[in-house]
Amino acid sequence: MDEHNEILAALVGQPNSGKSTVFNYLTGLHQTVANYPGVTVVKKSGHYHDGKRHIEVVDLPGTYSLTSYSQEERVTRDFLLLERPEVVVIVIDASNLRRHLYFVFQLLELQIPLVICLNMMDIAHRRGFSIDIAELEKVLGVPVIPANGRTGEGLEELRRQINIISAKHDHESPVTWKVNYGALEPLIEEFDKILSQKEPLVQDFPTRWLAVKLLENDREARRIIQHHTHDKDWEPLLESCVKKVEDYEKQSGDSPRKTIASSRNTLAETIEKQTVQRTFVPHRNSDTLDLILCHPFLGLISVAAVMFITFQLAFNLADGWTWFPWINEAGVFEWNTPLGVVDSIFSIWIPALLDSCFHLPEGDLHSLIYDGVIAGIGGVLTFVPTIFFIFLFISILEQSGYIARVVVVLDRLMRFFGLHGQSILPMILGGGIVGGCALPAVMATRSMREQRERILTIMVVPLMNCGAKVPVFALLISAFFLEYQGLILAAIILISWTIALIVASVLGKLFIGGEPSPLVIELPTYQVPGLRDMLFTAGLQSWWFVKKAGTIILAVNVFLWVLMYYPRPADPNTDAATQLANSYAAQMGRVFEPASQYAGFDWRDNVALIGGFAAKEVIVSTMATMYGIETENENDEEDNENSTNETEIENDINGIGSVDKPEEENILKEPVDVQGKGLTMELEEIKTDNLDIQGKRLAIRLRAEAGWTPLKAFVFILFVMIYNPCLATCAVIWRETGHIKYMLMTMAYTNGLAFLVAVMVYQLALFLTGHL
Amino acid sequence: MIANIDSPTPEIAFRSEKVDYLCHFSEGQSGTIVDLILEPELQGRLMGMGLFTGTRFRVLQGGNASKTKPSSRPILLAIGNTRIAIGHSIASKILVEK
Ligand SMILES: Nc1nc2c(ncn2[C@@H]2O[C@H](COP(=O)(O)OP(=O)(O)OP(=O)(O)O)[C@@H](O)[C@H]2O)c(=O)[nH]1
Numbered sequence A: 001m002d003e004h005n006e007i008l009a010a011l012v013g014q015p016n017s018g019k020s021t022v023f024n025y026l027t028g029l030h031q032t033v034a035n036y037p038g039v040t041v042v043k044k045s046g047h048y049h050d051g052k053r054h055i056e057v058v059d060l061p062g063t064y065s066l067t068s069y070s071q072e073e074r075v076t077r078d079f080l081l082l083e084r085p086e087v088v089v090i091v092i093d094a095s096n097l098r099r100h101l102y103f104v105f106q107l108l109e110l111q112i113p114l115v116i117c118l119n120m121m122d123i124a125h126r127r128g129f130s131i132d133i134a135e136l137e138k139v140l141g142v143p144v145i146p147a148n149g150r151t152g153e154g155l156e157e158l159r160r161q162i163n164i165i166s167a168k169h170d171h172e173s174p175v176t177w178k179v180n181y182g183a184l185e186p187l188i189e190e191f192d193k194i195l196s197q198k199e200p201l202v203q204d205f206p207t208r209w210l211a212v213k214l215l216e217n218d219r220e221a222r223r224i225i226q227h228h229t230h231d232k233d234w235e236p237l238l239e240s241c242v243k244k245v246e247d248y249e250k251q252s253g254d255s256p257r258k259t260i261a262s263s264r265n266t267l268a269e270t271i272e273k274q275t276v277q278r279t280f281v282p283h284r285n286s287d288t289l290d291l292i293l294c295h296p297f298l299g300l301i302s303v304a305a306v307m308f309i310t311f312q313l314a315f316n317l318a319d320g321w322t323w324f325p326w327i328n329e330a331g332v333f334e335w336n337t338p339l340g341v342v343d344s345i346f347s348i349w350i351p352a353l354l355d356s357c358f359h360l361p362e363g364d365l366h367s368l369i370y371d372g373v374i375a376g377i378g379g380v381l382t383f384v385p386t387i388f389f390i391f392l393f394i395s396i397l398e399q400s401g402y403i404a405r406v407v408v409v410l411d412r413l414m415r416f417f418g419l420h421g422q423s424i425l426p427m428i429l430g431g432g433i434v435g436g437c438a439l440p441a442v443m444a445t446r447s448m449r450e451q452r453e454r455i456l457t458i459m460v461v462p463l464m465n466c467g468a469k470v471p472v473f474a475l476l477i478s479a480f481f482l483e484y485q486g487l488i489l490a491a492i493i494l495i496s497w498t499i500a501l502i503v504a505s506v507l508g509k510l511f512i513g514g515e516p517s518p519l520v521i522e523l524p525t526y527q528v529p530g531l532r533d534m535l536f537t538a539g540l541q542s543w544w545f546v547k548k549a550g551t552i553i554l555a556v557n558v559f560l561w562v563l564m565y566y567p568r569p570a571d572p573n574t575d576a577a578t579q580l581a582n583s584y585a586a587q588m589g590r591v592f593e594p595a596s597q598y599a600g601f602d603w604r605d606n607v608a609l610i611g612g613f614a615a616k617e618v619i620v621s622t623m624a625t626m627y628g629i630e631t632e633n634e635n636d637e638e639d640n641e642n643s644t645n646e647t648e649i650e651n652d653i654n655g656i657g658s659v660d661k662p663e664e665e666n667i668l669k670e671p672v673d674v675q676g677k678g679l680t681m682e683l684e685e686i687k688t689d690n691l692d693i694q695g696k697r698l699a700i701r702l703r704a705e706a707g708w709t710p711l712k713a714f715v716f717i718l719f720v721m722i723y724n725p726c727l728a729t730c731a732v733i734w735r736e737t738g739h740i741k742y743m744l745m746t747m748a749y750t751n752g753l754a755f756l757v758a759v760m761v762y763q764l765a766l767f768l769t770g771h772l
Numbered sequence B: 001m002i003a004n005i006d007s008p009t010p011e012i013a014f015r016s017e018k019v020d021y022l023c024h025f026s027e028g029q030s031g032t033i034v035d036l037i038l039e040p041e042l043q044g045r046l047m048g049m050g051l052f053t054g055t056r057f058r059v060l061q062g063g064n065a066s067k068t069k070p071s072s073r074p075i076l077l078a079i080g081n082t083r084i085a086i087g088h089s090i091a092s093k094i095l096v097e098k
């Protein structure tokens, strides 16, 4: 056996062939898997051990060919040429052999150590294909491993082959394999001969491959040749190549590129005929389904219906239906909602446990732990069930193959606004259906070829409702629009899309220019979503959220607690209201109040929104801390004055949603003793009344707060939807566009627009209801 | 090893009655690709998806035979086992034969 214990194996293949699925199996990691072409946009690595050997596996972005026209093709090709992996596993779709062989040939020509993972054998069988594996191996001259990435069938054999090939690699040169390019052969041979005289080139690259690439007019190949030779001799070669290509075009009436592609395709066709037999041709119901799902009108209705049902289910499973077995604080078994369970853990069980273990005296440390740490983490973690179920359903949509159909249906609409059907995926990833993250979404635009739409998409992605904004929405919906949950959520989605599309259109026309690039997308086979992948996707997203909650959010929350808790008053008898009103946080919030009051936001809301600059998750926890600390401020005269005004407005405004349950009105009218028994009583009251409540203490607290009305809640939702992307997203926008100006433009327009929209809606509503 | 296949020299029936742009094909119609009059990147991508000169296809949806009022809907093509959606602007640059 080989002495080398460090092996680099690369996974390559066309989009959606199952590379990430195979990667996950081999490494035990969980790279995102979805039934949509172009999901993996950056290479990702993992590893496994085989005896003493450490095998590093790299999952590369899917590419349709290995030219150098698009970014992911270059990433893949450069990786193969520069990193020189010991083994290259090419994952191909057995049910589409001809097309994938066309890609295989391009790798075979690179003369790299290859093993073919003939994936999706289950689909091939279902479609009536029977493949002669031995014959295929013979024709191609490389090992072919039939596999099913979903069940793991064949993947142990793939591991074995990786081992064998990597061991061989040091001693034997890989097979030299050629496609016959017919009329182009004399030219190829001529270039090959010239190129093979140059030592540095011969060592690093197969010269026949370079010769073919020169005829394809491949820029990278020309660069390679120039780079590897400082000798001016190469200029005449490149010039003569251009001339010969022109001559060929004149003579044959076709470009060498087309001839090369045709030769490969013809060969793929021949090999397919030689190795594949069709035993039966099943009826394709999926074509009938596509007629509906891709139909311009029926398709749109389907998109709306699917999104609505998906999110109703997700929200109800998280916090509508009491299906989760739980022991309540009285020690009695009950059916609760998952969100209710998390809430009871953080608001009852953990404080009770701490009380019984540590008996902390009231003071700085007590406040830090209870109000800063536990309230902060609890406030964020209560949303994990919602995030989990939303992603569970998004995963179903992605894996079923439906998302690609959504792209087709929405393409024309997107084009109208200067975007591309392909902008849909980043926008959905960024929270187009609510829940997601702008950061990977911005990165997912890499698969978009046209710079124009890519930049536009990047700039509007932050307007989507990422997972971190969901807690704010869920909080305010449960506090003020409980009766209209689904409707308000649909409105949020609709408004954010409308704003994003208008912004894209304006930015596109004013700052970017050009025309949107055309749509070409493969519609993947419909698949029944795999439970494992669904759970992993949902679990991964929730974990990501928790991790963030445990780190940045906690840190920001403690920092905000410091801002709110300090400076401590000189007189220890100072009441909490006065202390808070003099805190650093209040001072910061007040700086913005003269402007923000036009949108209805007071200094406390400003503090929460400032926290949201770092990460949107912070908004809810900051509000929890802000409003939790300020409980003694209940009888503040100013607040009571507002209370009457705002309650009237609330009753007047129709369409935004109003609170009409008598129990809830009681809460609004009666001062709440949040720290003591008052709040617990109300929570129980609401629960026994069986209202569909999000179980959020903060929601109750806000509803009891004089300054908060459904109007303000709605305006707050709008502001959070539009304003500044989180710091991490800003940084990624800068990195992905390569220009700080796009980041600054995004920050400028989001904040400006958020303020404008918030003030306009707030003032208009006040005006229309006669409160201005 | 050398796979002994000669490159095909497609006989393009330019200006023949049967040749038209893909966007003028209507639902259910089948045909053969004659030429992709596209920039190299798009051409490469379509070829990677299995669209070559001589490839047989069937229009599953979209398209419009009317030349005066062509539809701008994406066209759904069936090529072997592959299903591809192509925007109108590309479909109007693909020459096909009935
Ligand atoms: N039926 C079946 N489905 C599979 C198999 N392997 C993968 N899939 C599914 O095919 C889809 C695509 O798989 P991915 O692993 O995301 O494909 P990929 O090659 O990484 O795709 P990109 O990252 O977009 O290039 C997913 O829905 C997988 O669950 C298989 O052997 N059989």
Ligand SMILES: [Mg+2]
Pocket: A019, A020, A021, A032, A033, A039, A040
């Ligand atoms: Mg992938």
